[in-house]
Amino acid sequence: MTRTARPRHYLMCRPTHFEVSYAINPWMDPSKPVDTDLAVAQWERLHALYGELGHRVDLIDPLPGLPDMVYAANGATVVDGKVLGARFRNAERAAEGPAYLDWFRDQGFTTRDPEHVNEGEGDLLLTAGHVLAGRGFRSVTAGHAEAQEFFGRPVVGLELVDPRFYHLDTALSVLDADRDEIMYYPAAFSPGSRAVLARLFPDALLVDEADAEVFGLNAVSDGLHVILPEAATGLAARLRERGFQPIGMDLSELLKGGGSVKCCTLEIRAAA
Structure with a gap:
């Protein structure tokens, strides 16, 4: 199969204020030291890579007191130029939703302030x-x-059952939206949701626990290049077999907050 990269438009947030001062997922441990300078350096390499691959990246200013704002994917969902804001379950992240929605309003997007909990992409x-x-x-x-x-x-609602994979983007990744091609870790989902995924995506790439545990599914694909954590070596090999070009990144410091490549990347999809 011929793979073709398509230019994308992303929104990111520099981890200037990144720290782990609370625990709202199994990956967060406030007792473990965090090197903010290293987190920024790792993030900068991801940001630069997107530019090298020909993608456009806009930046939202990081706000003091919001250490998880670096995980831009959670800030909103953008489809056809319309922006559904995020409403967070945890009080620690509540202010992020309005901050991201304000950015999109300032850019002239059609926006909706959500009534119910959704944590963006x-x-x-x-x-x-x-x-x-x-x-x-x-x-x-x-x-x-x-x-x-x-x-x-x-x-299509999908039930997550393993707390390590608390967001869908930690357990499933879209490899090529135009071709309805995805990869996912089956054990992260309830039996009914696994059956739905198997019916909708019979040719999906099924990922094992070893690659899922290092956040291999928290990946970003432009249709050819798949940027993923460098520790997911088995998954990278399988992606090559399918004609993709995997690019491993070290975002180990940001993983201490429960996020990696995709978590740091919000896609802005313009109106058709």
Whole structure:
């Protein structure tokens, strides 16, 4: 299969204020030291890579007191130039939603302030036919319905059952939206959700626990290049077999907050 990279438009947030001062997922441990300078350096390499690959990257200013704002994917969901803001379950991150929505309003986007909990592209991932929507730990079913009404696209709810994979983008990644091609870790989902995924995506790449545990699924694909944590070596080999060009990145410092490549990257999808 011939793979083709398509230029993308991303929003990112420099981890100027990154730290782990609270624990709201299994990866966070405030007792472990965090090197903010190293986190910034690792993030800068990811930011530079997007430019080298021909993608456009806008930046939102990091705000003091919001150490998780670096995880831009959680800040909103953008489909056809319409922006559904995020409403966070945890009080520690609540102010991030309005901050991201203000940025999009300032840029002239059509926006919606959400009524129900959804954590942006952490739990809402776009394929050709559907919006795949995670629930179980953060986003809720009512938020899925709100997304469907706003975007006018069918939303498929998927139940997450392993707290290590608390957002959909830690357990599933869209490799090529136009071709409805995804990869996922089956054990992260309930039996019913696994059956739905198998029916919708019979040719999906199934990822094992070793690669999932190092956040290999928290990846970004432009249709050819797949940027993923460098520790996911087995997954990288399997992606090559499918004609992709995997690029490993070291975001180990940001993993201490429970995020990696995708978490740091919010895609801005313009109107068709």
